[in-house]
Amino acid sequence: MNKVLMQGNRIIGEAAIRAGCRFYAGYPITPQNEIPEYMAERLPEVEGGVFIQSESEIAAIHMVIGASAAGVRAMTSSSSPGISLKQEGISSLAACELPAVIINMMRGGPGLGNISPSQGDYFQATRGGGHGGYRTIVLGPATVQEMADLTMDAFDLADQYRIPAMILADGMMGQMMEPVVFKEPKPRVYPESLMMRGAGEGKSKIIRGLILDPLEMEEHNWTLDRKYRVIAQSETRHEHYKTEDAELILVAYGTAARIAKGAIKRLREAGLRVGLFRPITLWPFPTNELREFAKKSENFLVFEMSTGQMLEDVRLALQGYARIGFHGRPGGVVPTPIELTNVVMHQYDRKGGVIEQYQ
């Protein structure tokens, strides 16, 4: 297998095309512009490939809905403010049980915010984001290799569960270059009977989100809920790093997990036994897996580039099982491994455990 050195954003584009994505619509926003630019260049080269620069993020997601309904693997990408605009369509995808892949290269917020890396959209991504009570599968890559792998997986998961799947990363991941090996894509498994391509001689199909009958509406919501429960049970993923002997386990995802690994190296050099639990699926959150680690260590410290969002999921997993500390920097500044090292040195004492427990 050939290794290629490519920027994260472009890797996502290439991985999507290799996974069979044949439709992309998007609207420019930093720090993810290389994704539409890459798609504009590459998609017309592949058979059936369609690239559209849409008039807005709203239009882009609704174009994706159309392409997905037509049975084509479709993707859109944006960054935080644009993802807010897409929520109407993401809610529709969830309601109509249509697959699609959405990339969010998070930037500082709220509002227009700025273009520096952030993890401020965790709540929006993992709680559904739009109206009505639904879930999207959310994958949080921490390396460019993982951006390639998870983008491909996102298409498979979206098809398998007929659900929108999101890659949640940030400007740093998007701009970073690392060597990548593309894995072989799996053949697509998506029944033709679900594709809306004209009725031919047969029965006509309807794709709709409006369900006026109250009982029918409720049943539809229970059906979605049952699906979400299956996903929550079977699709969690995580990585653990140097946890075998860890007295303190950091919990971090994406860019923050990279920083945490840097800090762990320093902390271990200083004689502290620190490890990392890194959720890869942010929804479904690897709750049970994390709780298992409470048998090994009593001390956890959540580290995020936000004022504490994933922290809530960690507390749901560990509250009553372990001590939980927190360190976060909201969007705007990327914390350094040295900063995190110092925080751990201050907050953690080998005898007393995590001193400043998060209240």
Next chain:
Amino acid sequence: MKKVFERPKSMKKNIFHYCAGCGHSIAHRLIAEVIDELGIRGVLIGVLPAGCAVLAYNYFDVDMIEAQHGRGPATATGIKRALPDRVVFCYQGDGDLAAIGIAESFHAANRGENITVVFINNAVYGMTGGQMAPTSMLGQRTTTSPGGRKSLLDGYPIQVSEVFSLLPGTSYIERCTVNSPASILKAKKAIRKAFQCQIDGRGFSLVEILSPCPTNWKMTPIESCRWIDEVMSKTFPLGVIKDLPEIKKKGDKRHDG
């Protein structure tokens, strides 16, 4: 005995939920007749709006997807680009097209998407109970313009067809109504022409239908039909607004590059 009138094949055997005198049901029937005549039921995908026609899949026996309010032309774009050999139409009300979805409509038109839009202009938001629409007449009383629409506060009725006709991407635009047997036949011809335009690959086509809404206009059906002639069509003149000759594939100025 010879059957002279029957349900179009592409219509389901359901009874319309529309109010008495509403133009939607007439427009539905005309579209269905055209679908039958052109023999495109099997290759057709319809995109439905939020609005009174949100349940139109109960009436059309063709593949249909319901779009969010105003997003029909974007969804239709996605379908048509994914499946260029299918026929795609988008059914929209005036709130749907000219207010919340004006960006999606305008840009689909400007890109010259090879789709057909059937635009029902009833000068109100029907489904939500008769609020002011971007196409409400100046002076028209609605539930949100109780003193009548005032240009100073509410702007002017948008002439969607005229505005869209300025875009090089549009190829065929006609404004019709369905308030008399003669106008209904004309409207059907226009719908047929618009679909044919798409089949011939000529780009964006739109048929605007001035459509009676007796319930929200607080008129009888007959008064409504008269109001279209006497008031509405003064602001929205009927007729062919744009009809570009067939695109010659080579050397056509509308195709650069």
